[in-house]
Amino acid sequence: MSGLRDRMNRLRGDRSEQELKSAPVAPPLDELDEPKHDAPSLSVEEETEWLSPVWESFGVILYKNDIGSFLLRKIVYPATFSHGLHAIEELRDAVPGLSAFHPTRSMSADKVLFLDLETTGLGVGAGNVPFMVGIGYMSNEHFVVEQTLIRHPAEERAMLAYLAEKLQHYTFLATYNGKTFDWPLVQNRFIMNGFGRNIWEPQHLDFLHPARSVWRNTLISCKLSHVEEERLGIHRKDDVPGSLAPQLYFQFLADGDPAPLEGVFRHNETDMLSLACLAIRFGHLLNENIHEYIPLPIEPEEMVRTGLWLERMGKITLTEQMFEMVMRADQANPSTLLMLASRDKKAGNWGRAVLLWQKVIIHSSTQYGSAAQEANVELAMYYEHKVKDYESALGHANHAFEYALNQSMLLRRDTKKRAELESLRNRVARLRRKAEKQLR
Template sequence: MSGLREKLGRLRSSGSSGVPTPPTDTTASAEPVEALEKRTIQTEVPELSPEFQQIGVELKQNEAGQFLLRTIEYPLPYRHGKHELTDLLECASHLSAIAMRQNRQNQPETIEPRRLLFLDTETTGLGVGTGNVPFMIGFGYYTDRAFIVEQTLIRNPGEERAMLTYLLEHMKDKTHLVTYNGRTFDWPVLVNRFILNGWRQSGQEPGHLDFLHPSRALWRNTLPSCRLSMVEEARLGIQRGHDVPGSLAPALYFQYLSDGNASHLHGVYAHNEKDILTLASLSVHFGLLLSGVPDPDTIQTTEGEELFRTASWLELHGVTEEAERLYALLSGMDDDVAYGSGWPLALAARHKRAGRHDRALPLWRKWAEIAENSAVPKLDAHVELAIYYEHRDKQLLMALTYAEKALELAHRRARLHSDAAKRKEEKESLQHRVLRLRDKVSRERK
């Protein structure tokens, strides 16, 4: 993918939906320009307060005006949580599988660490409409010797265009944005602000690596939530200590606008900075998973549900060898507690689709045993065993035994559920199976 600046020279059509193109002719469209002029008139502002200077914030100036900038440099190697950020230099290419799916590409996309922009915004609201303003845009990137975090901030609406101009300058040689829910939130919010500030939409959108979706695929059933703060603590070993929640950022910004005390924003800066570092660490985590060399300690201590989700996710992204290793590991598990989560049935179904009934049978048998001793039994394993013994192993008595047990469990479960119609249909189907099998067994004995 070429640099985003190169794309700005292409497709100058306002009807396309790509990256923004800075306006070069301020007379091209009267109404937007009038609005733009009102927004970009520079008013006299006070000197930068000591509260800003205390955390390294500087006043920046470009052709579009003023804004505030804070820059933090993390010399490499640098560890954030359990991952060295330099590890991304070795495994970044494996993230191509995620980029292909998220960007709907048929060909692998080149992922090079120095051409990634790790992006996180702090906004005045939660929606993606035009009234939501990103008052802080934080982004990180790799250089030869460091990981750099830059945080821009506006003190009034007249500084927004200068901030966006600075962001575009940093996007010009980047191929992908790395975010957490950025495809549906951060980027659409920014696109709206570009348009309102006079830019046209043009060319192809930047590539996306949005790690919210892989996180949900792996951890939606094993973590209380897939918020970034939860993921980083539970799976990346990152302890923030005192941290300003992102939900409080708008209120703290408005408090700063009200009284001019920049100390209200110190926690917002720290929160945004850590989010960007976590995006880099999460990139390493998924890069290592997709490279087939996940952390062995993590694999050994991970519960079955997450191992199954990980294996399914790896298989989906073409890492079949590592996926098969995890599937084999799961097939050998003997943990009654783990069976309560439901992954063994999903794993057995996967083995069945692959024609590996030898691997599916132990899982069905184990699940059937647990179901018979459960207060709210599930019938799936009994039904699958009845089907297997009738149609593949040709042991009709065994098939009938499992079908009759499934019908018994169905009667027990019907007493516990209010969905009478569904339970009636379930029982009728099992009754039909039992009668058919009894007839087969009777005819076989004659």
């Protein structure tokens, strides 16, 4: 041991063995006092106390709580503010309609919290961090958007503590794909930062699902930026795409320049306003009075899909109005008419279903041969089983067989097509026997 001590002393050069013996022992980490102001170098916390004026130029301040600090931006909109086709004040009247998402809970605008994250990546795994959390809520006669941002991982826990306190004042969480992405990711971050699993149990209002139900084939995409432009009248100018947000954040971490993040703040702010407008749109629909605010949809497929979604949500008045509009429409895609006819068949509304199938056959061209085939099969089944008119059923079955045969000549006849032809051939043969027997 003494030999080792001698070698250490020689390496240090300027300290004797006696000095080493008398050197103070460092206290345990949990017994350390706060850094002294006269320390020779600044601590990490003291270094981050200074905030670049660039942050202040777009309304960002340094916020501190008992756990630490992070950046906060707060924007307050008057209720009269219009974002696209809707004014924020419409939330008061629209939100009660959203109770159809949770029929056992009453709903008011001041109990809904809007949430949107900007993250470092995709997925909800441990490697994906929400560097910016945007929330929106009604406060008196204003709509408030708050955005928090962390400059380094040490600020995440303070930011989450701030969010956890906010959550306690709300019952419903409104997002766009938040049930699958945003909220599970926030939950994971709460757990990883020691807050536990049960910080808050929200009642979800995820508007991605009704958007897909209503606009799945009408719009080329159900991304929020596309929905807001095509259906909410919102047109962004000089917007930073959400896909660039992680890149801009990593650039800030590398060079410390906050300027490029202004675009990320603006993008997230617009997302929050668009979420509020989606809540207004779907709330008006579920209140069945959207026509008081904007015209009803004019595309037959959107009418049918809107009606089917409303029906699933327990609404029938506006549903029937839209279905009748489709029935009277001059130009409607045969596949749309078949969709409505299928609904009427399940509901037992045979009169309109038959008219829709007949309309499909009349308006189907070669392009929609498969639609005419399906309509003929449905009519064949209707006349056979409901009316017992085997002659009419046989006629429709023959037409369906001809369509199927023509299609099989144009396309490769695979196993499915062969089975389809065989099924129709058997149907024709059965109906021919029934028709002949009925004529005797």
